[in-house]
Amino acid sequence: MTHLAIVDDHSIxxxxxxxxxxxxxxxxxxxxxxxxxxxxxxxxxxxxxxTILMDIHMPSINGVELCKMVKRDYPSVAVIGLSMVSEMSLVRLMIKNGASGYLHKNAGKDEVLKALEKVRRGKRYFSEEINDMLIEGKSRGEKTVRKSPFPRLSRREKEVLGLIVDEHTTQEIADKLFISFGTVETHRRNILSKLGARNTAGLVRIALEYRLLED
Incomplete structure (x- = not known):
């Protein structure tokens, strides 16, 4: 029996x-x-x-962070990501943090039930489009890099961004880089501004999608 929780910030x-x-x-x-x-x-x-159907883009705690917290404290609970977009960086982060599947919000009843049934049996389920993108990425070795449209980050900003992507807190970043808490927050604000992101999830997505930490 599937005991399902659904998490989404949109009532509709x-x-x-x-x-x-x-x-x-x-x-x-x-x-x-x-x-x-x-x-x-x-x-x-x-x-x-x-089992949890979980929106990816939510205020306070985004889906990626929430998935990580659920799987850390309740490892037997299956998580399926739910989103209107197919952002492969987010899909990979969800998988990395223990998600068992990923569905589009426009999925029909049959597909949702199919996903829930497969996950209930301990398997994974990804929508056909996501599967194709995962297979395509593997077949070309994920070597295609999208040209960054963003202003160049300074060396220190890249260091801070790298630690954010690695899930370090502001205080941990300050300790690792031997700078103050306030300085880290200033760098974070500058990075948010340069990348046009609204929150940490946006920073992570952009950093991975445009491989900002690889050059």
Whole structure:
């Protein structure tokens, strides 16, 4: 039996998925949550959840970070990413952090149920487009690099960005680089501005997509 939690900051998405899945066989909707904090609270309180459909782009805790936290503390819970876009950097990060699948938000009921069934049996499921992109990337050795449209980062900014991508906190970055907490925050703000990103997830996505740390 699949005990499913759905996490998305858009009520219309939650309501649509609830309507789609509420009568599905061998599936119980364990909860609908509008952010990662609500989901984590439910898990901590012992809510019976063994599978999560999780939006990638959410405020407070983004899907990549939330997936990592869930798999760290509740490794038996399966996570399927949910997004309107096929950003391979995010797909890879989700896989790296333990996700069992990735679906487009425009997936139909049959595909969603197929994904949930495969994940329930311990397998992985990725939409056909994502599978094709993963296979294509492997076949060409991921050697194609997109030309960066962004201003060049300074050496220090690249060091800070690299540590952000490696999931270090601001204080950890300050300690590693022997600079102050405030200086790290200044570098972070400058990097956000240069890359046009809104948050850490955006920085990570852009850094990976344009391979800003490889030159």
């Amino acid at each position: 998405v939650l309501q649509g998925l609830e309507l789609m899945l509420r009568d599905a066989p061998d599936l119980t909707l364990a909860g609908l949550y509008q952010n990662g904090d609500q989901l984590l609270s439910a898990l901590q309180q012992g809510e019976t959840i063994n």
